[in-house]
Amino acid sequence: xxxxxxxxxxxxxxxxxxxxxxxxxxxxxxxxxxxxxxxxxxxxxxxxxxxxxxxxxxxxxxxxxxxxxxxxxxxxxxxxxxxxxxxxxxxxxxxxxxxxxxxxxxxxxxxxxxxxxxxxxxxxxxxxxxxxxxxxxxxxxxxxxxxxxxxxxxxxxxxxxxxxxxxxxxxxxxxxxxxxxxxxxxxxxxxxxxxxxxxxxxxxxxxxxxxxxxxxxxxxxxxxxxxxxxxxxxxxxxxxxxxxxxxxxxxxxxxxxxxxxxxxxxxxxxxxxxxxxxxxxxxxxxxxxxxxxxxxxxxxxxxxxxxxxxxxxxxxxxxxxxxxxxxxxxxxxxxxxxxxxxxxxxxxxxxxxxxxxxxxxxxxxxxxxxxxxxxxxxxxxxxxxxxxxxxxxxxxxxxxxxxxxxxxxxxxxxxxxxxxxxxxxxxxx
Ligand code: GDP
Ligand code: IMO
Ligand code: MG
Numbered sequence: 237x238x239x240x241x242x243x244x245x246x247x248x249x250x251x252x253x254x255x256x257x258x259x260x261x262x263x264x265x266x267x268x269x270x271x272x273x274x275x276x277x278x279x280x281x282x283x284x285x286x287x288x289x290x291x292x293x294x295x296x297x298x299x300x301x302x303x304x305x306x307x308x309x310x311x312x313x314x315x316x317x318x319x320x321x322x323x324x325x326x327x328x329x330x331x332x333x334x335x336x337x338x339x340x341x342x343x344x345x346x347x348x349x350x351x352x353x354x355x356x357x358x359x360x361x362x363x364x365x366x367x368x369x370x371x372x373x374x375x376x377x378x379x380x381x382x383x384x385x386x387x388x389x390x391x392x393x394x395x396x397x398x399x400x401x402x403x404x405x406x407x408x409x410x411x412x413x414x415x416x417x418x419x420x421x422x423x424x425x426x427x428x429x430x431x432x433x434x435x436x437x438x439x440x441x442x443x444x445x446x447x448x449x450x451x452x453x454x455x456x457x458x459x460x461x462x463x464x465x466x467x468x469x470x471x472x473x474x475x476x477x478x479x480x481x482x483x484x485x486x487x488x489x490x491x492x493x494x495x496x497x498x499x500x501x502x503x504x505x506x507x508x509x510x511x512x513x514x515x516x517x518x519x520x521x522x523x524x525x526x527x528x529x530x531x532x533x534x535x536x537x538x539x540x541x542x543x544x545x546x547x548x549x550x551x552x553x554x555x556x557x558x559x560x561x562x563x564x565x566x567x568x569x570x571x572x573x574x575x576x577x578x579x580x581x582x583x584x585x586x587x588x589x590x591x592x593x594x595x596x597x598x599x600x601x602x603x604x605x606x607x608x609x610x611x612x613x614x615x616x617x618x619x620x621x622x623x624x625x626x627x628x629x630x631x632x633x634x635x636x637x638x639x640x641x642x643x644x645x646x647x648x649x650x651x652x653x654x655x656x657x658x659x660x661x662x663x664x665x
Contacts, residue, residue, distance in 0.1 A: 237495050237663050238453040240483045241563070243460025244499030244553040246507035247478075248533070248540065250565035250648060251500045252276025255292035255456045257646070257656045261663045263451040265293025266443065268486030269306040269476040270458030271341060271371070272313045273364040275534025279651040285324065286534050288317050291456050294326060300446075302439050305337035306476065306486020308371040309383065310346075311428035334432065335439040335488075336384035342425070344403045344416050345370040351411045361472055362509030364536055372475035374399070383436045386429030393422055440488040447493045452663055455483040461499070461553040462507075469596060472511025480557040496662075498645060499559040501550065503567045503632075506531050506540040514602045515579040516543040529569040544606065546579040547639035552592035554642045561645030561660055564633065568616040568649045576611050578635060579604040609635060616649040620657050 241258065243249045256278040259265050272288040278295055279285070287294070289309060291301040303309065318328050345367030352369075353360055363369060374380040379402075381395045396418055404415035429436075446453055459478040462468045467479055476482060480497045484490060504525055507513045516522065518541075525531065525542035532539055553559065570576060582589045582602035593599050612626040619625060625633075637643055645660035 237665075238447065238455070238489070238493050239496040239498060239662070240455040240457065240480045240494055241498045241500060242457030242480060242483075242557060243463075243478060244501040244557070244559065244562070245460050245505055245546075245549060246462045246513070247458075247460040248275075248506055248508065249460060249500040249502050250563070251457060252278050252287055252292040253565065253648060253651065253653070253656070254498070254500050254563045254646060255454060256280070256295055257653055258454055258662065259293035259296045259299055261452055262293065262299060262454045264300045264302065264443070264446050264453045265291040265456055266302040266304050266453065266487045267291045267307060267456045267458065268304045269478060269482045270474065271308040271366060271368050272310050272317075272535070273366045273368045273474060274458035276458070277534055277651065278653065280653045282652065284651075285321075285326075288535065289314055290317055290321065290328075290332065293454060293456075294321065294328065294332065297327070299331065300442075301332050302443065302487070303332070303334040303338060304439070304487040305335040306482055308339045308341050308368060308375070309334065310341040310366065311386070311425065311432060313366075315428065315431055332435050333437050333439050333442065334383055334435040336382065336436050338383045339371055339375045339380045340383060340386065340425070341367045341371045342381070342399075342421065343367075344400070344407065345374070347407065347413070348403070351413070355411070359471070360510055362511075369475045383432070386425055387433055387436065389422070389426055392425060392429075396422055396425075443488055447489060455487060455494070457482065461557060462549060464556075467552075467556045469511045469599065472509065472596075496560045497557050498561045498563050499553055499557055499642065500563045500565060501545075501553075502565050503545060503570050504529075505543045505546050505549070508533050508536070508538050508540050512596060512599045512602075513541055513543060514548070514582055514599065515546040515604045516541050524573070525569065529566055544577045544579055544604070545636065546604070547636065548579060548582060548590060548592055550636065550640035550642075551590070554640050559642045562636070562640065562642050563646035563648065564636065564644050565648040567629065567633075567647060568655075570611065570632075571616055572613055573611045576609040576632060577606040578609060578639065580607045580639060581605040607635070617655060619649055622647065622657070622659055
């Protein structure tokens with residue numbers, strides 16, 4: 237059984253937690269896109285781990301973890317992540333593979349990301365400044381440098397030369413900043429290649445073999461559907477395909493190998509960075525959710541914008557990902573809020589709209605149409621079975637299922653691995 241686990245909203249839905257929980261039953265966990273813009277949190281017996289590029293399955297012994305070709309990797313940051321994991325008692329060795337096709341982030345990508353954001357007075361995206369956009373630009377522009385190139389000094393030199401000729405021109409002429417030194421970068425990145433060489437390999441035959449052997453594989457998405465470069469709130473998106481299609485192009489398996497697609501969604505909504513967010517609560521309601529849910533970015537520490545559950549987004553996400561199940565997280569955070577709202581549609585220019593619009597100008601005018609739901613006061617953090625949930629919680633969850641058209645297969649009532657339970661089938665047909 238091969239399962240894609242992805243973000244059904246704007247990221248930070250709790251994908252890391254769900255992947256870690258499901259990894260118990262998997263043999264292989266493959267990340268398929270993004271880079272160190274991601275921050276995936278896993279809490280095991282109160283101990284917190286924050287992952288950026290390494291698949292969240294790494295915390296289980298004996299699971300093969302793969303960084304797929306669809307990512308963009310900052311090697312310095314990856315080495316830091318590996319050191320962090322080892323320091324915290326996690327073994328990283330033969331259990332980790334990095335696809336040789338994975339693209340590499342260079343310091344000029346980070347700088348260009350930061351400069352382009354600071355230059356745009358209007359239309360700033362609010363990126364994580366990790367160089368993600370510029371690195372994917374080079375990939376699509378066919379000038380990118382891949383992990384395999386770090387192991388071949390001659391090729392790396394040639395490619396760096398070509399890249400720096402253009403990058404340095406832009407940096408010095410357009411942005412009026414200092415250029416990068418080729419020899420220094422060549423030395424630095426050759427050294428990273430040497431440090432990472434035991435992980436870098438042709439991962440496609442391995443994954444293919446695992447598929448043929450019918451081993452359970454988890455495909456781990458980063459970011460979320462509404463940050464997807466094709467389906468998200470463009471241009472306020474990331475530069476990769478966070479949706480289920482990315483699991484194929486970012487790992488090298490065909491769509492026929494995917495059996496299930498689980499969309500991770502918070503019981504409410506959050507977003508970091510700029511861009512439209514129709515069900516956002518800008519006043520005290522948003523502050524309350526942020527405080528209760530501790531809604532601050534894992535890596536950047538930025539406060540997350542908070543709002544009600546948006547079923548228009550949920551339905552859209554179900555459609556573009558082919559969701560077969562939902563994992564609803566942070567249900568515990570809603571305890572004690574007297575009245576809950578679910579956005580069921582948007583009103584745009586006087587018309588009720590149920591399909592997510594592509595025209596951002598129209599979306600900016602969208603006013604949410606809410607269904608008001610009764611809250612519950614009970615603490616959910618110790619609950620491990622659906623039947624034990626308060627009646628109003630069940631009604632709230634059933635409404636989410638009805639409005640999105642997707643059954644809930646996993647519920648999460650706290651950050652810890654143990655605060656998770658299954659409703660539907662996961663690894664069985
Ligand atoms: P990801 O990027 O999708 O992996 O999500 P993040 O790790 O960035 O953000 C999710 C945050 O919510 C983390 O701090 C998790 O520890 C936490 N979390 C996940 N599920 C739950 C839950 O059910 N309840 C609570 N209270 N926290 C949760
Ligand atoms: P995980 O995997 C939430 C957002 C940024 C910004 C936009 C583009 O932890 O859910 P980028 O640096 O990717 O060019 O920024 O995307 N963003 C995320 N928001 N969770 C993430 O990852 C994100 N990764 C990027 O805030 O709005
Ligand atoms: Mg995150």
